[in-house]
Amino acid sequence: MLHQMWLYFLTCSFHILPTVSDISKCKYQRSTYNCSGVGLQSIPDGRYLPPGLKILDLSNNNITRIPFLNFSESVSSSLIQMFLNHNQINSIQNFSFSKLTNLETLDMSFNSLSGLDVNYAIFANMSSLQNLFLDQNPLRIVRRLTFTELEIPVLRFLSLAHCELIDLENSAIGFNTLNALHLSGNRLNSISIKDLPIIVLEDFNTLDLSYNEIEELNNFNFPSVIGLRNLILDHNRITRLSLINVSFYQIQSISLRYNNVRTLDNTSLPWYLTTLRYIDFRENPIVCDCNMSWMLEDPKLKTKTVRIMCESPPVLNGRNLLDLKLSDLNCTDPRGYHNHHDDLNIVPIVIGIVLASGVLLVVTGILTYMIRKRQLKENSTSSSTKSYGSLAINSSKYPSKS
Numbered sequence: 001m002l003h004q005m006w007l008y009f010l011t012c013s014f015h016i017l018p019t020v021s022d023i024s025k026c027k028y029q030r031s032t033y034n035c036s037g038v039g040l041q042s043i044p045d046g047r048y049l050p051p052g053l054k055i056l057d058l059s060n061n062n063i064t065r066i067p068f069l070n071f072s073e074s075v076s077s078s079l080i081q082m083f084l085n086h087n088q089i090n091s092i093q094n095f096s097f098s099k100l101t102n103l104e105t106l107d108m109s110f111n112s113l114s115g116l117d118v119n120y121a122i123f124a125n126m127s128s129l130q131n132l133f134l135d136q137n138p139l140r141i142v143r144r145l146t147f148t149e150l151e152i153p154v155l156r157f158l159s160l161a162h163c164e165l166i167d168l169e170n171s172a173i174g175f176n177t178l179n180a181l182h183l184s185g186n187r188l189n190s191i192s193i194k195d196l197p198i199i200v201l202e203d204f205n206t207l208d209l210s211y212n213e214i215e216e217l218n219n220f221n222f223p224s225v226i227g228l229r230n231l232i233l234d235h236n237r238i239t240r241l242s243l244i245n246v247s248f249y250q251i252q253s254i255s256l257r258y259n260n261v262r263t264l265d266n267t268s269l270p271w272y273l274t275t276l277r278y279i280d281f282r283e284n285p286i287v288c289d290c291n292m293s294w295m296l297e298d299p300k301l302k303t304k305t306v307r308i309m310c311e312s313p314p315v316l317n318g319r320n321l322l323d324l325k326l327s328d329l330n331c332t333d334p335r336g337y338h339n340h341h342d343d344l345n346i347v348p349i350v351i352g353i354v355l356a357s358g359v360l361l362v363v364t365g366i367l368t369y370m371i372r373k374r375q376l377k378e379n380s381t382s383s384s385t386k387s388y389g390s391l392a393i394n395s396s397k398y399p400s401k402s
């Protein structure tokens, strides 16, 4: 009886642990233990892992949970990269990775993690982690303090793309070390990124917020992005922008393709920062009317690569705004004049010409009338042929006569 129970227990244990046949399909060469797509249901027991292992690939399996990874001291300290992408992971025990103090890359993309399962304790003690991939998990929310340098002190790359994110809790993300943050393909709007809690001093190369639901951006959305170089906001619903006062000290390129921007003014972007070299507004319903004439008049913008294509009026459709001449925009509306020196020069001239023509017309009319009157008088006294020939003489004499 007792014997049978032990046997039962052992059989059960073997069902929970990966079977030897699973492990036997893994390949080990050049410090890489590759178990990709071998049908694992769980993480292999640390005892099976070869000492000195640097790369552990457990991707494309059916692993659902991550327990405390109690690898041997040798493996814990040698492991540099771990791939857990394309599994069905839906739970991670707190401090699971805390022995892996030399791990630099952790890929957990394409899993089933929800934001409620992910908190800062999971990443505790990952003192060498530089690259963390969590894209394609149904997180929906990032909780307070989950990704901060307190837990992950040297993180450089974080991907939370396509995580169905609707909200980032206060101080969810805060790093001085971050190089790239990918938040594309979520459902973030103007409010959920209201205080996008990024604290970045240097080398912040890329913030990717493309494919979200952002409608408006103002100075308060980016309280501290000092080191940011490239801001990607393509494929949102942005209609209004006011980023003139953001503390962008290093910004080099801003891309806003596929949004709903119709018009731009001098507070929309920090146009004149010398670091800013590239601005892309293609695929926006830009109206190239007089409101945009300030851009043509500013020589500083000509030194940058600025891609702003007109959608309307139809005559200008497809033209790059900065390639147009001021006369291409319809600046007949007096509203547009306050600021445009070219127009100011033309308008008085036009008015002057019109006025002068009017005066000339009236004077000529009066003259003709007077001459006719005199001719009629003269006709009654002398011959008509003589008086026609003296018209010029008569008109030049006219002022002295009156």
Ligand SMILES: *[C@@H]1O[C@H](CO)[C@@H](O)[C@H](O)[C@H]1NC(C)=O
Residues within 6 Å of the ligand: 032, 034, 035, 036, 037, 055, 057
């Ligand atoms: C593991 O093997 C698969 C093919 O079975 C390959 O695609 C993958 O790149 C390998 N992983 C590593 C880390 O070399």
Ligand SMILES: *[C@@H]1O[C@H](CO)[C@@H](O)[C@H](O)[C@H]1NC(C)=O
Residues within 6 Å of the ligand: 037, 038, 039, 040, 060, 061, 062
């Ligand atoms: C995962 O399990 C499902 C059945 O639950 C199976 O159809 C699928 O082939 C498994 N995938 C892998 C990579 O083993």
Ligand SMILES: *[C@@H]1O[C@H](CO)[C@@H](O)[C@H](O)[C@H]1NC(C)=O
Residues within 6 Å of the ligand: 068, 070
């Ligand atoms: C880790 O494994 C060691 C033996 O290898 C054991 O003494 C220790 O209790 C285990 N720790 C945990 C938290 O399971």
Ligand SMILES: *[C@@H]1O[C@H](CO)[C@@H](O)[C@H](O)[C@H]1NC(C)=O
Residues within 6 Å of the ligand: 095, 098, 099, 124, 125
């Ligand atoms: C974190 O690492 C420190 C030493 O680096 C160690 O004392 C502590 O126990 C570790 N914490 C966990 C949860 O493993």
Ligand SMILES: *[C@@H]1O[C@H](CO)[C@@H](O)[C@H](O)[C@H]1NC(C)=O
Residues within 6 Å of the ligand: 094, 119, 120, 121, 122
């Ligand atoms: C994991 O750690 C977090 C943060 O300390 C805590 O809120 C949560 O209750 C812990 N979960 C478990 C299962 O201990």
Ligand SMILES: *[C@@H]1O[C@H](CO)[C@@H](O)[C@H](O)[C@H]1NC(C)=O
Residues within 6 Å of the ligand: 219, 242, 244, 245, 267
């Ligand atoms: C930018 O800051 C200046 C001075 O700090 C302020 O006068 C101006 O109103 C601000 N502009 C916007 C659009 O917030």
Ligand SMILES: *[C@@H]1O[C@H](CO)[C@@H](O)[C@H](O)[C@H]1NC(C)=O
Residues within 6 Å of the ligand: 244, 266, 267, 339
């Ligand atoms: C923007 O243009 C207005 C005039 O339309 C001007 O008064 C203002 O100073 C300009 N602001 C900046 C930041 O250039």
Ligand SMILES: *[C@@H]1O[C@H](CO)[C@@H](O)[C@H](O)[C@H]1NC(C)=O
Residues within 6 Å of the ligand: 262, 263, 287, 289, 291, 335
């Ligand atoms: C241009 O400015 C005028 C007056 O400020 C405004 O009524 C009009 O809607 C603006 N045009 C566009 C395309 O925004």
Ligand SMILES: *[C@@H]1O[C@H](CO)[C@@H](O)[C@H](O)[C@H]1NC(C)=O
Residues within 6 Å of the ligand: 313, 315, 316, 328, 329, 330
């Ligand atoms: C200017 O206005 C006239 C009439 O209002 C219109 O026919 C023409 O297409 C406009 N051209 C541009 C470039 O806006």
